[in-house]
Amino acid sequence: MINVTIDNKQIQVPEGTTILKAARMAGIHIPTLCYFELAGMKFENKPGGCRVCVVEVVKDFNGRPRRNLAPACATDCVEGMEVLTHSARVINARRTVVELILSDHPTDCLTCAKSGNCELQSLAQYLGIREIPFKGEQSHYRQDMSPSIVRDMDKCVMCRRCENMCNNIQTVGALSAINRGFSAVVAPAFEQDLVDSPCVMCGQCVQVCPVGALSEVDDTRNVMAAINNPKKTVIVNTAPATRVALGEEFGMPAGTIVTGQMAAALRRLGFDYVFDTDFTADLTIMEEGTELLGRIKKYMAGDKSVRLPILTSCCPGWVNFFEHNFPDMLDVPSTAKSPMQMFGAVAKNYWADKMGIKREDLVVVSIMPCLAKKYESKRKEFYKDGNPDIDYVLTTRELARLIKQFNLNLKDMPSEDYDDPLGESTGAAVIFGATGGVIEAATRTAYEVFTGKQCPKIDFTELRGMEGIRDAWVDFDGTPIHIGIAHGLSNARKLLERVREGKEQFHAIEVMACPGGCVGGAGQPYHHGNSEIIKKRTEAIYREDAGKPIRKSHENPSIIKLYKEYLGEPCGHLSHELLHTHYFDKSEHVEISE
Amino acid sequence: MAVIKLSESKINFIKDVCKSYGNKPGEVINVLHKVQGEFGYLPAEVQELVAKELGIPVSRVYGIVSFYSFFTMTPKGEYPISVCLGTACYVRGAEKVLDELKRQLGINVGEVTPDGKFSLTCLRCVGACGLAPVIEVGEKVYGRMTPDRVKDVLAEYR
Numbered sequence: 184m185i186n187v188t189i190d191n192k193q194i195q196v197p198e199g200t201t202i203l204k205a206a207r208m209a210g211i212h213i214p215t216l217c218y219f220e221l222a223g224m225k226f227e228n229k230p231g232g233c234r235v236c237v238v239e240v241v242k243d244f245n246g247r248p249r250r251n252l253a254p255a256c257a258t259d260c261v262e263g264m265e266v267l268t269h270s271a272r273v274i275n276a277r278r279t280v281v282e283l284i285l286s287d288h289p290t291d292c293l294t295c296a297k298s299g300n301c302e303l304q305s306l307a308q309y310l311g312i313r314e315i316p317f318k319g320e321q322s323h324y325r326q327d328m329s330p331s332i333v334r335d336m337d338k339c340v341m342c343r344r345c346e347n348m349c350n351n352i353q354t355v356g357a358l359s360a361i362n363r364g365f366s367a368v369v370a371p372a373f374e375q376d377l378v379d380s381p382c383v384m385c386g387q388c389v390q391v392c393p394v395g396a397l398s399e400v401d402d403t404r405n406v407m408a409a410i411n412n413p414k415k416t417v418i419v420n421t422a423p424a425t426r427v428a429l430g431e432e433f434g435m436p437a438g439t440i441v442t443g444q445m446a447a448a449l450r451r452l453g454f455d456y457v458f459d460t461d462f463t464a465d466l467t468i469m470e471e472g473t474e475l476l477g478r479i480k481k482y483m484a485g486d487k488s489v490r491l492p493i494l495t496s497c498c499p500g501w502v503n504f505f506e507h508n509f510p511d512m513l514d515v516p517s518t519a520k521s522p523m524q525m526f527g528a529v530a531k532n533y534w535a536d537k538m539g540i541k542r543e544d545l546v547v548v549s550i551m552p553c554l555a556k557k558y559e560s561k562r563k564e565f566y567k568d569g570n571p572d573i574d575y576v577l578t579t580r581e582l583a584r585l586i587k588q589f590n591l592n593l594k595d596m597p598s599e600d601y602d603d604p605l606g607e608s609t610g611a612a613v614i615f616g617a618t619g620g621v622i623e624a625a626t627r628t629a630y631e632v633f634t635g636k637q638c639p640k641i642d643f644t645e646l647r648g649m650e651g652i653r654d655a656w657v658d659f660d661g662t663p664i665h666i667g668i669a670h671g672l673s674n675a676r677k678l679l680e681r682v683r684e685g686k687e688q689f690h691a692i693e694v695m696a697c698p699g700g701c702v703g704g705a706g707q708p709y710h711h712g713n714s715e716i717i718k719k720r721t722e723a724i725y726r727e728d729a730g731k732p733i734r735k736s737h738e739n740p741s742i743i744k745l746y747k748e749y750l751g752e753p754c755g756h757l758s759h760e761l762l763h764t765h766y767f768d769k770s771e772h773v774e775i776s777e
Numbered sequence: 778m779a780v781i782k783l784s785e786s787k788i789n790f791i792k793d794v795c796k797s798y799g800n801k802p803g804e805v806i807n808v809l810h811k812v813q814g815e816f817g818y819l820p821a822e823v824q825e826l827v828a829k830e831l832g833i834p835v836s837r838v839y840g841i842v843s844f845y846s847f848f849t850m851t852p853k854g855e856y857p858i859s860v861c862l863g864t865a866c867y868v869r870g871a872e873k874v875l876d877e878l879k880r881q882l883g884i885n886v887g888e889v890t891p892d893g894k895f896s897l898t899c900l901r902c903v904g905a906c907g908l909a910p911v912i913e914v915g916e917k918v919y920g921r922m923t924p925d926r927v928k929d930v931l932a933e934y935r
Contacts (some may be wrong), residue, residue, distance in 0.1 A: 356834025361843040372839040373821050381834065769779070771825055771835075776782040 188242075188265040196260055201229075202238055203255040206268055213238065213268050214277065214306055216284075217342035218256040219391055222714045223649060224671065224698045228347045228391075231257035233340065234280045235306065239267040252276055278310045286317035287365075288394075289337050295395040296333070300709050302393035303340060324368060329377040330561045331384040331400060331554040336368045338396040345369055345388035345397060352698065353672040355504065357382035381507045381769075385500035385672065385696040386554030386705025391712075399554050399706065402575045403585050409546040409574070410453040416538075417546045418456040419449050420526045420605070423464060424552040424616030424701035425579045427723035431708040431716070432583035433593040438719030440727050443598025448586045449550075450599065459601045460549065461608030463525040464615045464624070466745070467497060468736035470762050471519040472629045473753035475691055479633075479664075490515050492667065492682065492689035495621050497521045499559035500696030502766065504672050509679055510768040518763040522615065523549050523556055524565055526605070527572025528761040533749050534605060542567070546574045550582050552616070552704030555696065564764055578706025607741040610641075610727070610734030617724045618670035618700035619646040619653065622693035626657055626666070627735045634660040641734050647725070649699065649718070652678050654689070667692040670700050781825045790815060791823060795830035802833045805841060809848060817853040854889045854896035856934045858882075859913040863902030870923070871910035875899065877924035878912075881931060894934065 184195045189206050196205045206213050217233040220226065231254045240249035240258075242265035252273060255266075267273060285307060292298050324336035341360070346369050349358040357380040361370050371380035389397045409417050430439035449457045475493045482489040494516040496502055505516060520528065527547050535545050549556060553576075559565070560573035577585070586593060600606070611627050614620030623646045630638040645655040646666065651674035654667045667682075667689040669675040675694040681687045697703045702720035703710070710716040733739060750757050783791075794811045798804035808827055813819050819842050828835035842848040860866075860875045879885060882895050889896040905911050908920025912930070919930055 350834065350837075356836055359834065359836035359840035361836075361840050363844050363846075370836075372824070372834075372836040380836070771779045771781055771829060773781045773783065773788060773826060773829065775785045775788065 185260060185262045185264075187260045187263075190266070190268055198259075200260050201256060202253065202258050202260055202264075202266055203236055205260050206238075206255065206266075211268055213255050214309060215256060216281075216302060216306060216340065216393060217344065219342070219344045219347075219393075219712050221698065221712050223718075224352070224714055225651070226348070226352050226698070228342070228344045229256040230343050233284070233342060235277055237273060237276055237280070239270045239273050241265045241267055274310075278312065281306050281310055281312060282315055283317055284340055285312065285315045286319060287321050288340070289321075290315075295338070296398035296401065297392075297395035301395060302711070304394075320365070322365060322368070324370075325374070327376050328400065329382070329384065329558070331557040332377055332382075332386055332389055333398050333400055334370075334377065334396065335398070336370065336396055338394050339368050340394055340396070341367060341369070342393055343369065344391040344393065348387045348391050349382075351673065353383070353385060353387055353696070354676050355381055355383050355385070355507075355672060358388065383500045383503035383507065383672070383696065384555040384558040385504075387697060388705075389554060390697075390703075390705045390707075390709065399578055399581070400557055401581060402557070402577055403581050406548050406575050406577060406585070409548070415544055415546045416455050416540050417453070417548060418458055418530060418605075419454040419548045419550060420458045420460040420463070420523070420530075421445060421449070421550040422460045422523065422552055422556075422616065422701065423613045423620075423724065424704060424707065424720065425550050425582070426613075427616065427702065427720045427727065428552065428579050428707045429583060430593060432580065432587075435594065436719070437716040438723040440723050441593055442727065443600070444593045444596035445550075445582075446601055447596040447599040448589075448591055448593060449582075451591055451596075452585060452589055454548070456602045456605075457599075458526070458530070458605035459608050459612075460522050460526055460551075461612035461615070462605045462739070462741060463529060464497075464522040464612035465609055465736035465739045465742050466525050466529070466762065467519055467522045467615075467621075468611060468624050468628050469742060469746070469753045470525075470758060471495065471517045472625045472632065472736075474517050474519060475625065476629055476633055477754065479690060483662075492665075492692045493517050494679075495625075495691075495693045496764075497615065497621055498695050498701075499553070499555035501672070501675065501694045503555065503558070503769070504675065504696065505679070506766055506769040508676065508770065509683070510770040512679070512683065513766045513768065516766065518765065520565075520762055520764050521556075521559065522612075523551065523576075524559065524572060524764070525762050527560075527565065529745070530605065531567070531570075531572050532761060533745065542570055547572065549573050549576045550579065551576050552579050552701045552707045553697075554578065554705040556706070579704075580706060580708060583708070604741040604744065607739060608731075609736055609739050610729065610731035611736045612739075613727045613731065614724055616701045617647075617721045618695050619648065619668050619693065620700065620724065621695075622646055622666055622668060622691060624736060625691070625693075626664075628737045629664075630657075630659055631735070631737065633662070636660060638735075642729075649721075654687075664691070665689045669693070670695045671698045672696050781822045781829075783822050783826060787816070787823070788826065791826050792830060795827065800831055802831050805831055805833065805838060806845075809838070809842065813848060818849050818851055820850060820852075849887070849898075851887055851896070852889060852893075855894050856914050857896045857898065859898050859900045859903075861901070861903050861905075861909070861911045861913075862899045863906065863909075865906035866902075866910035869909045873924050874910055874912060874922045874927065877927045881927055895931070 237252035327334040426442040611624035699717040
């Protein structure tokens with residue numbers, strides 16, 4: 184331990200602690216911009232580039248003051264160090280730094296997507312900046328709009344959080360700092376559009392971007408137009424993870440469950456029917472679980488052509504990732520569509536027929552914690568005669584904005600139920616929202632179908648947790664089943680490479696692209712690096728599960744009815760047509776030209 | 778599936794260079810240096826293949842190519858022209874020489890004439906400050922350049 188004095192406060196910190204962390208331990212706030220940490224997720228961005236966190240070292244290791252101000256995020260404490268975080272010199276320098284950043288930043292805060300959530304805006308406020316004394320050239324870049332993400336690089340402050348996230352946590356490698364000096368910016372190779380790059384649309388770059396350079400595509404106006412059109416029947420489905428995060432946008436503490444209030448608010452927005460993606464999460468378990476058991480049984484019968492492990496396919500960021508990076512393994516993932524796309528298929532076929540609504544008059548909206556879902560809904564294979572199974576995807580944040588526009592406060596909403604039949608769900612479905620949840624839900628059902636016996640337990644706590652890569656053996660009444668779990672795509676890559684090289688064998692692997700799973704999705708309220716928020720949401724997911732009267736997907740009465748009335752059996756003919764999909768090789772191939 | 782199209786000889790050359798550096802990601806600058814030495818420039822397909830061989834994202838390769846002024850994505854002309862804009866050349870009127878070159882060739886710095894004959898780049902000091910201002914055409918150095926002499930110099934190569 185070493186002794187340091189920060190703002191006349193003496194503290195002891197372990198060796199190797201930065202001034203910034205030491206100050207935080209002492210409860211002293213040092214403003215930052217490029218610095219970003221997601222504690223417990225192995226993500227720390229500290230390029231030391233913005234210089235907002237500079238401090239004055241009045242006594243350095245040699246007993247003398249340090250001549251230059253030091254960046255607190257990238258300077259380690261030394262024994263006997265004395266630091267001032269808010270001296271007149273520091274405040275002056277900090278203000279100049281922010282004024283310089285603002286001199287090359289558009290001042291369209293009024294209409295900026297990040298307004299109210301922008302860390303640069305907060306800094307300017309914090310430092311009391313009322314004018315920008317530096318005038319000069321401004322950098323201009325082409326706007327890039329993918330189905331999920333909008334890039335407006337005029338607003339980029341070169342904090343490089345997105346680059347770090349894209350390359351180190353997700354190992355997607357779509358973004359890199361390019362050019363130099365004034366024209367330096369973060370972009371895909373050759374400044375191509377994101378859709379043409381290896382981007383998987385996970386949107387974690389948007390989640391960490393401090394300013395409006397990266398934001399989600401806004402579909403709220405399209406949804407309102409559909410609701411305003413009297414010819415259209417507009418229905419909505421809500422993903423598991425949205426119900427444990429939406430409350431944050433209304434000042435509720437992280438981890439507040441607002442399922443009933445969300446359903447009530449959606450009705451007041453004018454949706455004709457309020458359904459739940461959880462219903463089709465249960466359906467996913469029926470299809471994916473049956474597929475898994477089919478493969479295991481064949482394998483155990485000696486059929487070596489069977490591909491194990493089965494990989495979950497609920498997460499569209501993950502699907503994009505393996506299409507780009509594991510083209511040799513496209514037959515390994517489950518062919519089951521994601522719960523959202525299953526919802527679209529069931530709604531526009533089974534339900535529309537049942538209600539006598541024409542496909543083109545039915546608009547299906549999804550509320551998702553995710554940006555990749557916007558892209559997924561636009562995939563051609565999920566269209567029929569030019570009409571998509573899912574018309575629009577709104578993120579949790581977009582839904583919050585709509586609710587506020589309607590002068591509604593979630594806090595005042597009564598708790599209402601979802602509509603039947605596409606609204607009934609089990610505890611197994613809600614845990615789809617957290618890492619380990621999909622495979623736990625599958626285990627609850629697969630155990631009983633495989634053994635024909637009642638499962639001795641419901642909570643498979645060995646599958647839960649926050650470790651990036653986890654594995655567990657689950658005893659299927661004498662048959663040991665090896666299950667792997669990864670969240671964050673770098674972890675998924677590591678696990679898949681181990682499988683590809685034959686170093687480890689699994690029966691099933693669950694992957695979620697975002698750290699923490701969907702609870703940490705890019706469409707969720709901004710967490711600004713507070714990983715406690717993600718943990719609180721996860722706890723809420725498991726609380727919601729525990730409170731459900733039915734907690735196994737195959738016991739959902741509406742699911743049983745759906746198979747009886749319409750689908751026949753899991754993985755049957757109609758299921759294959761409506762609920763399963765196929766994957767594409769999106770990797771780069773070298774070809775000889777003349 | 779995206780396709781990278783290159784001639785067989787180029788593919789083999791790039792693969793050999795990468796191999797000679799052990800296909801190590803850390804050798805990317807050395808690899809690019811060698812490859813540009815052979816092809817004269819680094820088009821997108823070449824960067825894609827280098828990235829693939831070294832197992833790094835192509836965005837990283839492009840980040841490096843676009844950062845270092847030595848690397849270029851534009852092919853060089855048959856006679857690459859470099860104008861020295863070092864301090865000595867600059868104060869003795871290098872910019873006027875450059876402007877005249879641009880005017881007569883009809884191209885900007887970093888571009889190639891449509892017939893592929895000339896390309897134009899700038900550099901900082903060739904170590905011949907006594908001859909300032911200096912331009913190079915290929916390996917040949919022309920000292921004490923003036924805008925008036927540009928026409929004659931170009932005529933030698935036309």
